[in-house]
Amino acid sequence: MPESRVPRRRRFLVCEPRHFAVQYAINPWMRPDVPVDVSLAQAQWHELIGVYRTHGHTVDTVEPVPGLPDMVFAANAAVVVGGRVFGSLFKAPERRPESLPYDTWFKSAGHDVYRPESVCEGEGDFVPAGRWILAGTGFRTTREAHREAQEYLGVPVIGLTLTDPYFYHLDTALFVLDDEGEGNIAYYPEAFSPGSREVLARLYPDAVLATREDATAFGLNSVCDGRHVFISPGATALAEQLADRGYVPVPVDLSEFHKAGGGIKCCTQEIRS
């Protein structure tokens, strides 16, 4: 008999994909020659927002800026812990201008915003997990940024090295299921260096382990509220494992966004107060 899980209401910041496109290639998923169906992308995104709201979560929006096609990936703009906003310094010059509108939004919502000196991409690589923050490096966010984040947020930052370019952000290879007590996660071990795998196995002996099929279906780019897991419908084996553990998978298809290398979590910035 699986455990009964209790959801916690979340506050999310999102950005409508009004100017979404694949115009450049900064990860192996992006093919500017493959067309994006913009109206399908819009419909998929609105479906996600509707699903969050019907599950009791608060959703705020930042105004999209023309010429910034990846701005829809709100998770990459910052990581917010205890109301403190640790902003981003994108690696790709094409994405750097996204920081200004996001910082402006956070400031107008009353938050202090820290401007990092080292390359880092928000919740793409910083994954708050209760007592600590799991932090990816290898493709985008630097070790120096891990140090800056720990100093500003006052939360231990545990560095993990990513080794597969298809999983270039930590949130493509891992997500948090529970952030209270011992906590728990789901992840794809082969996306990490041997040492980082050992660290994850030590911290999370009871983790849910995903297959490459689940991971390439963006199954680990999921959002969990403690009970519901908003998950890509292609990650069928992972959804089954989660259901066996008492979670409730809620499939939401963001296939148009996969063409840019993003999924559900990338479109979702969590504002932790």
Ligand SMILES: CN(C)C(=N)NCCC[C@H](N)C(=O)O
């Ligand atoms: C889970 N992922 C990868 C994210 N958190 N963000 C998606 C960013 C996509 C963008 N084209 C880029 O390559 O930066």
